[in-house]
Amino acid sequence: MASSSKTTFVDANDLLARRAAQKRGLISFAGGLPDPALFPKRQLSQAFLSAVGADAVTALQYGWPEGSRELREQIASELAARGASVEAERIIITSGAQQAIQIATTLAGPRPRIAVEPETYPGALEIFRSARAKLVGMAEAAQLYYVMPSVSNPRGQRLSDEERLALFERARHNQGYIVEDDAYAGTRFSTGVDSPLLATHPDRVFHVGTYSKTLCPGLRIGWLVAPKRLAKRALGQKQASDLQANGLSQALLVQYLQSGHFAGLQRRARAHYRRKLRRLLAAVQRHLPQLRYTAPIGGFSLWLDCEQHLSDTRLLEAAIARGVSFDLGHRFRAAPAKTLAIRLCFSAVADADIEPGVARIAQAFAKAFSRRHSG
Amino acid sequence: MASSSKTTFVDANDLLARRAAQKRGLISFAGGLPDPALFPKRQLSQAFLSAVGADAVTALQYGWPEGSRELREQIASELAARGASVEAERIIITSGAQQAIQIATTLAGPRPRIAVEPETYPGALEIFRSARAKLVGMAEAAQLYYVMPSVSNPRGQRLSDEERLALFERARHNQGYIVEDDAYAGTRFSTGVDSPLLATHPDRVFHVGTYSKTLCPGLRIGWLVAPKRLAKRALGQKQASDLQANGLSQALLVQYLQSGHFAGLQRRARAHYRRKLRRLLAAVQRHLPQLRYTAPIGGFSLWLDCEQHLSDTRLLEAAIARGVSFDLGHRFRAAPAKTLAIRLCFSAVADADIEPGVARIAQAFAKAFSRRHSG
Numbered sequence: 011m012a013s014s015s016k017t018t019f020v021d022a023n024d025l026l027a028r029r030a031a032q033k034r035g036l037i038s039f040a041g042g043l044p045d046p047a048l049f050p051k052r053q054l055s056q057a058f059l060s061a062v063g064a065d066a067v068t069a070l071q072y073g074w075p076e077g078s079r080e081l082r083e084q085i086a087s088e089l090a091a092r093g094a095s096v097e098a099e100r101i102i103i104t105s106g107a108q109q110a111i112q113i114a115t116t117l118a119g120p121r122p123r124i125a126v127e128p129e130t131y132p133g134a135l136e137i138f139r140s141a142r143a144k145l146v147g148m149a150e151a152a153q154l155y156y157v158m159p160s161v162s163n164p165r166g167q168r169l170s171d172e173e174r175l176a177l178f179e180r181a182r183h184n185q186g187y188i189v190e191d192d193a194y195a196g197t198r199f200s201t202g203v204d205s206p207l208l209a210t211h212p213d214r215v216f217h218v219g220t221y222s223k224t225l226c227p228g229l230r231i232g233w234l235v236a237p238k239r240l241a242k243r244a245l246g247q248k249q250a251s252d253l254q255a256n257g258l259s260q261a262l263l264v265q266y267l268q269s270g271h272f273a274g275l276q277r278r279a280r281a282h283y284r285r286k287l288r289r290l291l292a293a294v295q296r297h298l299p300q301l302r303y304t305a306p307i308g309g310f311s312l313w314l315d316c317e318q319h320l321s322d323t324r325l326l327e328a329a330i331a332r333g334v335s336f337d338l339g340h341r342f343r344a345a346p347a348k349t350l351a352i353r354l355c356f357s358a359v360a361d362a363d364i365e366p367g368v369a370r371i372a373q374a375f376a377k378a379f380s381r382r383h384s385g
Numbered sequence: 386m387a388s389s390s391k392t393t394f395v396d397a398n399d400l401l402a403r404r405a406a407q408k409r410g411l412i413s414f415a416g417g418l419p420d421p422a423l424f425p426k427r428q429l430s431q432a433f434l435s436a437v438g439a440d441a442v443t444a445l446q447y448g449w450p451e452g453s454r455e456l457r458e459q460i461a462s463e464l465a466a467r468g469a470s471v472e473a474e475r476i477i478i479t480s481g482a483q484q485a486i487q488i489a490t491t492l493a494g495p496r497p498r499i500a501v502e503p504e505t506y507p508g509a510l511e512i513f514r515s516a517r518a519k520l521v522g523m524a525e526a527a528q529l530y531y532v533m534p535s536v537s538n539p540r541g542q543r544l545s546d547e548e549r550l551a552l553f554e555r556a557r558h559n560q561g562y563i564v565e566d567d568a569y570a571g572t573r574f575s576t577g578v579d580s581p582l583l584a585t586h587p588d589r590v591f592h593v594g595t596y597s598k599t600l601c602p603g604l605r606i607g608w609l610v611a612p613k614r615l616a617k618r619a620l621g622q623k624q625a626s627d628l629q630a631n632g633l634s635q636a637l638l639v640q641y642l643q644s645g646h647f648a649g650l651q652r653r654a655r656a657h658y659r660r661k662l663r664r665l666l667a668a669v670q671r672h673l674p675q676l677r678y679t680a681p682i683g684g685f686s687l688w689l690d691c692e693q694h695l696s697d698t699r700l701l702e703a704a705i706a707r708g709v710s711f712d713l714g715h716r717f718r719a720a721p722a723k724t725l726a727i728r729l730c731f732s733a734v735a736d737a738d739i740e741p742g743v744a745r746i747a748q749a750f751a752k753a754f755s756r757r758h759s760g
Contacts, residue, residue: 028449046442054445058433067421070429070603074403105480105605105627112626116515120495136625140491228445228632230480250511251487252480256631257603 026326030335037367039336039354042163042310045286046358048279049226053271054262061261069261075249077103077233078260084267085219085233092195093205096212100241102234102248103255106227107193107220108133110234111156113247114189114216115141117240118153125152129313129351131163131191132341145344148177151184154216160204161194164313164342164353166306168204178207181214187237189216196224196276198308199284213237221263223310224276229259283310286356286364293368294354298375301352310357315339320350320379328374334367401701405710412742414711414729417538417685420661421733423654424601428646429637436636444636450624452478452608453635459642460594460608467570468580471587475616477609477623478630481602482568482595483508485609486531488622489564489591490516492615493528500527504688504726506538506566507716520719523552526559529591535579536569539688539717539728541681543579553582556589562612564591571599571651573683574659588612591619596638598685599651604634658685661731661739668743669729673750676727685732690714695725695754703749709742 030036061069068078076082079098086098104110115122115137124143126135134156138145146152155177159169169177181188190207208217212235220232236244248254266272290312291305301314322338329335339351352371359367405411436444443453451457457473464471479485490497490512499518501510509531513520521527530552534544544552556563565582583592587610595607611619623629641647665687666680676689697713704710714726727746734742 041447043447046446049441049445051437051441051445055434055437059430062426062430066424066426070424070426070601071421072416072418072597072602105631108625109627133625133628136621140622140625222447226445227447228636230627230629230631246511247515250483250508250515251626252484252605253508254605256480256605256634258634258637259631261603262633 026323026330027335030330033330033333035333036330037334037359037363037370039334039356039359039367041337041358042355043358044223044226044279044310045282048275048282050266050271050275053269054226054266057262057265057269058258060265061258064265065261069258071257073254073257073260075254076101076245077255078264080264081231081260081267082233084264089206089208092203092209094209094212094217096208096235100235100238102236102245103260104232104234104248105252105255106222106230107191107218107232108137109248109251110216110218110232111189111191112137113234113244113251114154114187114218114236115143116247117236117243118143118187122154123150123152124154124156125150125186126156126344127162128344129164129339129342130156130344131158134191135341135344149180151186153184153186154189155181155186156189156191157207158191158194159207160192161198161306161308163194163309164311164337165304166194166309166311166313167304168307174207178211178214187216188214190218192217192219193232194223194309195219197279197283197310199280199287200307201280208235213239224279225263225266225272229263230256231259231263283357286359286361287312289361289364290354290356290368293365297368297372300375311337311353311355313339313351313353315349315351317349319348322350322352324378325350325352325371325374328378329371332370332374334370334374336371401698401705402710405705408705408708410708411705412709412734412738412745414709414731414734414742416712416733417730418733419598419601419654419685420657423650423657425641425646425650428644429601429641432637432640432644433633435640436633439640440636444633446632448629448632448635450629451476451620452630453632453639455639456606456635456642457608459639464581464583467578467584469584469587469592471583471610475610475613477611477620478635479607479609479623480627480630481597481605482566482593482607483512484623484626485591485593485607486564486566487512488609488619488626489529489562489593489611490518491622492611492618493518493562497529498525498527499529499531500525500561501531501719502537503719504539504714504717505531505719506533509566510716510719524555526561528559528561529564530556530561531564531566532582533566533569534582535567536573536681536683538569538684539686539712540679541569541684541686541688542679543682549582553586553589562591563589565593567592567594568607569598569684570594572654572658572685574655574662575682576655583610588614599654600638600641600647604638605631606634606638658732661734661736662687664736664739665729665731665743668740672743672747675750686712686728686730688714688726688728690724690726692724694723697725697727699753700725700727700746700749703753704746707745707749709745709749711746
């Protein structure tokens, strides 16, 4: 990634992240990345060879915009196991969850009102801002309500039953749609998984999923289930965006899922990430007692904040100088705020690096916000 | 692709194409597909294993939105060989050429005026229509001028030097940008290839390319070079659309291109497609003398039209009944027209099927437009 320093057209925040990524020995709590140690390289290679061996044309030629039938059936059966009965025909394979959110946003028309949590996924905020959306709070009238009901990002929390009911009520009342971003649903630490909102209100919900968190992001395979009355427009939008999702990834994924190894991987991943979180919580309690958090029930990250007016950018600069990085809290916020917040992703940090990494952040905190440097 | 018949949310034209695709023994002149017989399956498999073996993280993890540095350098050197000197840092890897056109369109702002040829690529028309663009002729004032200067689709023609000059003059005069869709540039039958417009007017040109026609579409790898002053917004738009292009395809492609087999493949492909075109031209001269054409200099298709007011849909229905299909001409037209036009793609039709396929179209023509059925 040596190109980064020469790239002249990224913004200042990105430059900071890129500078960090290039630094040797840096401990990175940034990025929401799954742990590459979990990538099933051998099985994916076998799946690739099977896919190209069995039917190279399907893997390498143009395909239909909605995606591979086998893959859509697989996703339909995963959804059915979670209580949402959806015909495979209604699933559109997308280039990651990001594109699914983008399609739902486009269907809301020009300059839509979109309701978001105070802290939410920055990629969704980028989509909404490029669509010139008016961002409002979840209690307000909106055309779209963007939520992560099973496991939220950045906080790693779930919606309670009461919150779900209230959300449906509000969406119905305002004739709005819910965009259910289920990207992290498969990362719950306990085996229990909530039904998707899609299960109960398919006519009000754009359901968004992905294999990026549970398998690997490089495949760029997500999906969208749009409300029936918008399904045709959603498919048109998918086709206009990039014709179809990656055929090679789809064919490979079908073979991998048929191999039966996915359930075991998810089980291992659950234990793996839970262990990393425990280490992180212990380190934060020890080194960063001045910051608040709620323990997440899933996901890859811990959200830390406090009431003080302090700059996350200044903290990150001091942190990078000490060989550690994290995600800037302000990028997750729908509206500017002066209080400090940061996101620490534990998912891809080596176990042995977690405690020293947090200790470095604590040193950076002391340095950045000592009286001498403040103001 | 048996899912198609059950899919309830595709439009009538698509249904016709899908019905055709399911029919056994059908000879298909539809789709603009490269010949899968040319896909270098073994070499791509080796490239995959090298990519995952050498650096599985790069192939499978999240990457930067602009794409792989190695791949961008490779594309920069291919462009340099064609006379366009561009820094690798300015190239954005996209999910196919389609997404590159989509990004350029989005940067033109809401409801842009876009100039197009009378017949052009339907995928671009879909993008422009979803952006609620006002489509105008190439001689008019516009914010974007969409052209395929090296090899056009559907006609397979090039812009002359005079046409290029006039185009630049018009774009400059109207402070507009040119979207140079170079998707078919690598399919010229002669070894000569025009310099891209990017070479002479990088500040006025969105340059769009792809490996879909020269290698295989399933990889979904294209690229965009945006004018410098719009580069940052183009990258932001790419990131908002789907975060990044497929990491696996990029890593595989880097390995494949480094293997040195690409030049040989292009040479073989050139001879392969030229031979198919010769057969098609002979068959059309024999069976469809009532239709006009200009012999293409590259690309995958032949554009046929006539002055008569006849329905391409009626002809296609009759053709499918006789076991042959093609692309409806009206989908390539920016404005409705009553005269008949069809596109015949020869690229993926078996040599032995070309002449019988055209004969079936001629029979369908006679049947569809006999006095008894006309009116």
